[in-house]
Each structure stands twice: as structure tokens, then as C-alpha cells.
Amino acid sequence: MDLFSIISILFTSYLTVDFVRYISRREMKKDFAALRTLKNYRWLMAIPVVLVTLTLTFTIGFLLYTYGQPILNFSWIQLIPSGDKTNEPQNLMVSGLSIPWFAWIFWVLLVINVPRLAKREERAFRQHTRGWKEALWQSVKFGLVHCFVGVPIAFGLALTIPGLLFAYTYSKGGIRLSTAWHAVYNWVILTFAMLFISGIL
DSSP: OOHHHHHHHHHHHHHHHHHHHHHHTTOHHHHHGGGGGSOTHHHHHHHHHHHHHHHHHHHHHHHHHHHSTTTTTOOGGGGSOOTTSOOOOOOGGGGGGGOTTTHHHHHHHHHHHHHHHHHHHHHHHTTTOOHHHHHHHHHHHHHHGGGGGTOOHHHHHHTHHHHHHHHHHHHHHHHHHHHHHHHHHHHHHHHHHHHHHTTOO
């Protein structure tokens, strides 16, 4: 087992314990309450907007990753010794999905924890934001902070796009509304992950 595998397992173990503890504390009702801001037609509007945002984010991230070498395709994960091969950049937050016998358990835990994680990020990057200049700067920081969990710089920059979407929803309905949109965004990603794990995609 190489060093990166050990890091990945330890990080996944930490997340698993944290996710289970959250569920055991029965705080879900409070965090899921933010979803009440997406009533009736708002659900129907949110999903296609999120799909377009995801497509745009991935496309820009891919272009930056492909044509921004050797800087924008960098991830600190590539610096970890791994024999004769170079580790591919990845998001350690979802590394548990790569463990065959554990992937579905981790997926369910992650899905349940999405509103909590979304609210945490919204409070950190959207709360008290005033004006589009500040919203843009906060959105750039929101994207780049994902590089700490292994996301390459290119995709970190591309995540500015959903960051701006969440900033807009924050301006319309505060933390609760931006958290709801953020949660839907992450759930759509996890749905695609589920389809990939199942072999459908």
C-alpha cells in the first residue's frame, strides 16, 4: 500500500466517523430545514439551472486543465510518492466512493451530510457578502479552497461559477436559500457518482 492510499483511507475514515456522529446527534432536521426555501416550482427551476452550471463548470475546468499546463493542472496529490507512477488529482472528500465494498455506505452518509456541509461553506463564503465585487472574490476563494482536498487548480478556478450562483441565491434569500441551492448542486453530482458506481454511466 502506497502513501497516497494510506492518506486516502485515513481521510475517508475521519469523514465516516464525522458523518456518523452527525447523524447520531440528530441535527439533520435543522440543516434540512433550509430546503423549505425551494417550494413548488423552485425545485423544477433549480435542477436544470444546476445541470447547466455543472456543465459549464466542467467544460471550463477541463479547458483550463488541458491548456493551462503545467500550472493549472497541478494538485498537491501529485507530490505524494507512489512508486513509479504519478497520482492523479482527485477530491479526497469523495475518496470513499473508490472503495468497492464501502462505496455505497459512504455515498449514503455523504448524501445525508450534504446540507450540513453546504451550510458550513455558505456561512464561510457567502454570509455578509455585499456587492458583486465581493461576491466574485468570495466565489474565487470558495473554488480554490477545494484545492486543499486535492482538486487541481483548474477545477478550483472553475468552481467560481457555482460560487457565483450561490452568491446570487444568497442575495435573494440569505444563507438558507443559498444552502438549499448548494445542497441540490452537490446532490446532482452525487447522483451522477451513483450512476457511475452502478456502471450505468
